[in-house]
Amino acid sequence: MGASESKLTFKEDVFRLAREDNIPADSQWWAQFYELPETADDVFALWSPTDVRNLTLNTAERPPPGTQLPPKKNLETLIYTCIARLHALQTRCCYSDPHQPIAHEVLNCIRILTRLLPYIYEADHLEEWERNFFWRERRPAQVWDKRHNRPGGYFDGLNPAKKYRDSEQGNGEEEEDIGERAIGAPLGEQLIDLLVRYMFFPNFTLPKKQDADGLPDLKVQYHIWNSGIGCRQSVGMTKENEKHAVEVIRLLLSLCSRQLYIPPHVVAETDTRPLTYLTTKPDRQVALSMICSLMNTVLKYNPATWRVPIDFTIEGDPKTKLVNLSLQLLLVLALYPDPTGEANQYRKSMSRLHRVEDFQFIQQGLTTVLTQPVSGMSSYLPGSQRNVPWAPEMLILFWELLQVNKRFRSFIIETDRAHDFVVLVLYYAMSAKDEPAKQGMVRMCVLILQTMSVEPTFGERLNKVFVGQESLPRELRIVNFHGSYADFLITSIHTLMTTTSGRLESIYPALLAVVNNIAPYVRDLQRATSSKLLDLFAQISSPKFLLEKDSNHHMLQLLLQAMNAILEHQFDANRRFVEVVVRSRKRFKALRDFTVEGATAELDRQAQERKDRGVGDVAASGVRSPRNGSIDSLRSPVSARSPQLGNVPEHGAFAIGDDDEDEPGDEMTSSATFSAPLSASASLVDDAVPMQSRSMSEKARGKQPVGQGSFSRSTSRNTSTASLPALITTPSSTTNTITASSNQQFRPTTEWIETWLPFLPLHTILSLLDHAARADSGAAAVPTTTAEHAGWKPGEEVAPPTSQAFQWTSLSLGWYLSLLWGFVYASDVATNKGMNGVWTGTSIKLFTILASQGGNVSLRSPKGAVDAVGSSIVQRLGSLSFNSPAKDV
Incomplete structure (x- = not known):
């Protein structure tokens, strides 16, 4: 769409979608939307947020709060059109020239859906419609009889040529309600199945392949993308394959981003249907191919092989984008706690890893990224001591593996690798401690240390003498x-x-x-x-x-x-x-x-x-008022234990080791505060001890x-x-x-x-x-x-030591999910400028977005005082909870 005239024509047709509802679904006019755009920027620029929101409203005015109205019929038709085309391109040669590549139309359909979904999720009045349209068994669509201005006949939304007629009258039987007849699996499930297959589709995300007739092979092949876990040889993805995989993953993230539009105090208990289907229903081979492809892509990343100076930006190189998005999708899938209680297949797969070579591969991949700003290569490679943009997500992956896989935890803790990770985790905590926008990162680092410290071997390994402290980054050095x-x-x-x-x-x-x-x-x-x-x-x-x-x-x-x-x-x-x-x-x-x-x-x-x-009496009179704007107060997990999420098995929602053997302790729900000033160099042999025992x-x-x-x-x-x-x-x-x-x-x-x-x-x-x-x-x-x-x-027999392990609750999970999605959102904004971001400008409820100088964004998670939701959850998210003691962690 290089010509200005063609873009104006296309834009006029976008306007027509909102202006003229009930455009016939079988019209060839719909094909232009997946045929004409040439890039993702074309789709995102020509479908402005206003254009999309106009499609989500059934009337010129936004419906009153609590009103459940469906969107314009054209929105349904557009979604049907894109999904139907994705299915046709995957199952049959539907071009006049069968040798013509399918990528162009597949990508445009993916881009349109990526653009639409966040605006559907943000609209509260579409919640019931979205649930029925995507996740109920598919029903026939209905045409509008313009001549008589009334509802017309029924047809298959994915195949408008297929009509449904009323049953014959006069036979004494009650007429069938065609509109409620199930004609297929839920549309959301069909879309996810298509996208998962496109992740392993020859001539698209896998290298080119032809069938016996010399035509493009349309057979899905669940080959793991890169060597590593479960695979010894990479499939040889080209740059084009990587670009296509990036767009598929981006749409999958958009589908899963329903969580962004749920308040943090209930997000962990809310059934997010795309994630439920992705994590609990996949075929075993599909799940293993997905998780191994995503993990290997992430863990094989090595910045040392890149050009000088090293460039960690995500904007240009498809490989970098693929690594970043693969890590985000992997974590979104692995962190999902299914409220229905079914096992998350991705967490289950991660918990079953047991080969030492796999653990070595994981450890090397993690340290390659996390040690980048700590390594001392700056004299040879200018600019090399920089944080990899997805280092925070790599820390989440490390934490997840520690929690869900006790063999990996032993592999790390029972060797000197634990020392390296202690230093790395402390580096990221110390680097972020003075930045209000990164307090969630510090909290995560501390909880990683707590997770490691529950193992007795960890404490024993810490007795090793620390050498080379002077070579550490400034943030870590101790005089x-x-x-x-x-x-x-x-x-x-x-x-x-x-x-x-x-x-x-x-x-x-x-x-x-x-x-x-x-x-x-x-x-x-x-x-x-x-x-x-x-x-x-x-x-x-x-x-x-x-x-x-x-x-x-x-x-x-x-x-x-x-x-x-x-x-x-x-x-x-x-x-x-x-x-x-x-x-x-x-x-x-x-x-x-x-x-x-x-x-x-x-x-x-x-x-x-x-x-x-x-001397001023600042610290003596009592105390200053609480920091109502505290980032930590807004983000912190809570002490109340969630009955649904407690005592889960190791491969379940959130487990640490043999959690089913632990005995939950009673909980104190109060909070505590420090007050007295403390000097790091204060002498403790001062005799001026407070005289606080009078009048006892x-x-x-x-x-x-x-x-x-x-x-x-x-x-x-x-x-x-x-x-x-x-x-x-x-x-x-x-x-x-x-x-x-x-x-x-x-x-x-x-x-x-x-x-x-x-x-x-x-x-x-x-x-x-x-x-x-x-x-x-x-x-x-x-x-x-x-x-x-x-x-x-000691005066009495000393009992054996026990541990204080972090205890997950529904609210702490809300904090955790908001932290992850905050990283996903910030990464998307950094990669896609202006309104080209997937979620930019939408009404996110999971956290607050604060604009900062230079056009960057700062995230407050969960959502803070800018709306009523934030002010109501500050008190609920005021404390951390951990189990003390655990019987055997």
């Missing part, structure tokens, strides 16, 4: 660092919690869960690492923090459990940690003697000191331990069954601090303290401190070696 991978991980966690101004408050529990999971296995923690753990304790045991909200003590409990695990399981191997704990004994004893009166008096004293020094009630005193007294003991790893909630904090004006929101309705009382203080897991630490005091009797100096504490043992 004067020396120690093990455990030291590196704990220090990085401390950095994420103390340098992000409260942006990551919702994942503090997950960060501390990682520390909890590795604590029983870490040995020889360095002094700096030990001090950072005590820094966190000093902050969350402060009066200000504990009195701010009635649930803040849960976070303190979680940290104490981690510290107990180190003392109970690795006491002799962590002399520096023991020394730091002993030097901080006044803080633990102050916590033991905590009272409301004493804590309030201490806060008043601190406030008076600041006033006397002329006799009843409370009777419950406190003396020496190795009678504290109700909750061991660090085996007695708590609570899911600890998220933190909701406010930004701080300084670095290395964590600030908190307050509960204005909460008034602490002595009765409230007695509900949790006697049950804090303090027994182990106080027992150690009591032993140290006796060993140190009369000495002027604080002991500096564990030899002086020799002979100390």
